[in-house]
Amino acid sequence: MNISRKSFFFGSAAATAAIGLKAMAQAPTGKIQGFDESIETKTDGPWQPFSDKKVRVGIAGYGVCMFGAAFSFQDHPNVEVVAATDLDPERCAKLAQIVHAKRTYPSAEEMIDKEGRNMDAVFIATDAASHADLVLRALDRGYHVCSAVPALLGERQLDRAPKLVEAVKKSGGLVYALFETTAFRPQAIAMRRIYEAGGFGQLAYTEGEYFHYSVGTGSIGSYKGWRIGLPPQYYPTHSNGFYTCVTHGHFTEVACIGTPADDIPIYGERKNPYGNPFRSEVAFFKTSDGGSARMTVAWGLPGYGGELGRCFGTKGCYRNDRFAGDGSIAGKLKLVRAGLPPGMTNNGHHGGSHPYLTDDFLRAILVPGHKVCVDVATALNTTVSGVYAHMSAMKGGETLKLPVFA
Numbered sequence: 001m002n003i004s005r006k007s008f009f010f011g012s013a014a015a016t017a018a019i020g021l022k023a024m025a026q027a028p029t030g031k032i033q034g035f036d037e038s039i040e041t042k043t044d045g046p047w048q049p050f051s052d053k054k055v056r057v058g059i060a061g062y063g064v065c066m067f068g069a070a071f072s073f074q075d076h077p078n079v080e081v082v083a084a085t086d087l088d089p090e091r092c093a094k095l096a097q098i099v100h101a102k103r104t105y106p107s108a109e110e111m112i113d114k115e116g117r118n119m120d121a122v123f124i125a126t127d128a129a130s131h132a133d134l135v136l137r138a139l140d141r142g143y144h145v146c147s148a149v150p151a152l153l154g155e156r157q158l159d160r161a162p163k164l165v166e167a168v169k170k171s172g173g174l175v176y177a178l179f180e181t182t183a184f185r186p187q188a189i190a191m192r193r194i195y196e197a198g199g200f201g202q203l204a205y206t207e208g209e210y211f212h213y214s215v216g217t218g219s220i221g222s223y224k225g226w227r228i229g230l231p232p233q234y235y236p237t238h239s240n241g242f243y244t245c246v247t248h249g250h251f252t253e254v255a256c257i258g259t260p261a262d263d264i265p266i267y268g269e270r271k272n273p274y275g276n277p278f279r280s281e282v283a284f285f286k287t288s289d290g291g292s293a294r295m296t297v298a299w300g301l302p303g304y305g306g307e308l309g310r311c312f313g314t315k316g317c318y319r320n321d322r323f324a325g326d327g328s329i330a331g332k333l334k335l336v337r338a339g340l341p342p343g344m345t346n347n348g349h350h351g352g353s354h355p356y357l358t359d360d361f362l363r364a365i366l367v368p369g370h371k372v373c374v375d376v377a378t379a380l381n382t383t384v385s386g387v388y389a390h391m392s393a394m395k396g397g398e399t400l401k402l403p404v405f406a
C-alpha cells in the first residue's frame with residue numbers, strides 16, 4: 001500500500017505525539033466492543049462432519065484483538081495448525097501456544113515463503129493495512145487464504161481490488177474468504193435465508209450501522225497506528241455486510257455525509273495519516289436490487305455501540321430479530337444457525353460469528369461445490385463501496401458511481 005508501512009506517520013513530531021504513540025503501543029488488554037456479546041445460541045441440530053481430511057493452516061497476527069487465536073481454527077476437527085507468526089516475538093510465542101502451532105516465523109511473509117507444501121491455507125489476522133498484500137502473496141504461493149476485514153484499506157489501496165479478483169481467478173480453484181463477522185451474525189443468517197427464498201419480495205431498503213465509540217478513553221491501539229483518525233467508511237464491512245452478505249448483491253452509486261470532529265485533536269487535515277476530518281459517515285447507496293441502503297459508521301458518537309441491520313422488502317421486513325410480513329415463505333424457513341463441531345461455540349465474539357466463518361472456509365476447501373459466503377466479489381463490493389463513500393464525503397456528498405466486482 002502507499003500508506004507506506006515504514007513512514008505511516010507524517011507531519012510534525014508534536015502532531016505525531018498528539019495523535020497517539022500511546023495508542024500505537026497499547027498491549028492487548030481491556031474490554032473491546034464486540035468481544036463480550038451474549039446472543040441467541042439455539043442451533044438447528046448437531047454439526048454433521050463433512051470430511052475426514054485435515055487442512056494444515058498457518059496463522060498470522062496476534063495484535064490488540066488477539067484475532068489469530070479468536071476463530072477457533074485450533075478447535076476445528078478438520079484443522080491442524082502448523083505455523084504461527086507475529087512480528088512481535090512475544091505475541092508470536094503466545095499465539096503459537098494458544099493455537100498449538102508446530103512452527104513459528106518472524107513474519108507472515110516468511111511463513112508464506114518458507115512453509116512450502118507443509119501448509120495448505122493461511123489466516124491473515126494482521127493489521128488492516130497489510131491484508132491485501134499478504135493475501136496476494138499467499139495466493140501467489142498456492143495457498144487458500146482467509147483474511148480479517150477489511151479486504152483492503154482506503155483509496156491508496158484501490159489498485160489491489162482488481163489484483164485480488166485476478167489472483168483468485170488465476171489460482172485454479174484456491175479459496176479466498178473475507179472473515180466479515182456480520183455475515184454470520186444470527187440476524188444476517190436469518191435475512192439471507194429469507195432473501196434467498198424470496199421472502200422479502202423486492203428488497204427496497206436496507207439499513208446497517210456500526211457504532212464503535214473509539215476516541216478518547218474509548219480508543220484502542222493498532223499496529224503503526226492504523227486506527228488513528230481512520231475514516232469511518234474505510235471500515236465499512238460491518239454495516240455494508242447487512243446488504244452485501246445477505247443478498248450477494250452490490251451497490252451501484254453512493255452519496256455520503258461526514259460529520260467533522262473539529263473538537264477532537266486526531267481529526268482533520270494533517271492530523272492523522274489519512275487527512276480525515278470526520279468522526280462519523282452516513283452513506284446512502286443505490287443497490288443492485290433497484291432499492292436503496294443507508295449505512296452508518298461512527299467512531300465519535302458515545303452512548304451506543306453495536307453492529308445492527310435490517311431489511312425491508314415488498315413482502316415483509318426483518319428488524320428487531322424478527323421477520324414480519326408474508327408468512328407463507330418465511331414461516332417455513334429455519335432461521336436459527338447450524339450446529340458447530342464439538343469444542344466450538346456460537347456464544348462468542350461478534351454475535352458468535354467467528355466459528356461459522358472458519359467452518360465455511362474449511363467446507364469451501366474440502367467439500368466440492370461449497371462456495372464461501374464472503375468470496376472475493378462480495379469482499380470487494382463490501383469494502384470498496386465504503387472507500388468510495390469516504391471519497392464522496394470528502395467531496396461534500398457528491399454522488400459517485402461504484403465499480404462492481406464479480
Ligand SMILES: NC(=O)c1ccc[n+]([C@@H]2O[C@H](COP(=O)([O-])OP(=O)(O)OC[C@H]3O[C@@H](n4cnc5c(N)ncnc54)[C@H](O)[C@@H]3O)[C@@H](O)[C@H]2O)c1
Pocket residue numbers: 034060061062063064065066067085086087088091106107108109125126127128129130148149150179180181221222223224226350
Ligand atoms: N469484527 C471484526 O471483524 C474485527 C474485529 C476486530 C479486529 N478486526 C480486524 O482484525 C485485524 C487484527 O486486529 P488487531 O486489532 O489485532 O490489529 P493490530 O493492529 O492491533 O495488530 C496487528 C498485529 O499484526 C502483526 N503484524 C503486522 N504485520 C505483520 C506481518 N507482516 N507478519 C506478522 N505479523 C504482522 C503486528 O505485529 C500486530 O501484532 C485487523 O485487520 C482488524 O481490522 C476485525
